[in-house]
Amino acid sequence: MTVDVLAEDLKPGDLLELSTERGSKILRLTLVERRTHGIKFTGRTHDGQLYSSGMKYGHLARCVRP
Secondary structure (H helix, E strand, C coil): CCEEEEHCCCCCCCEEEEECEEEEEEEEEEEEEECCCEEEEEEEEECCCCEEEEECCCEEEEECCC
């Protein structure tokens, strides 16, 4: 099941559905940094690929919940 949460509510361990140019990926977040204008997050896919991106505060993030 997927749910939308505010970007500022993301925390390490969450499963984030991230849309990329090649489709969507599911990331297990390993680091979430709160910054002045938004958050920066880092996570790994099931294959072990590392992704890093960011979002502005107030934007919705799609999380996968078991």
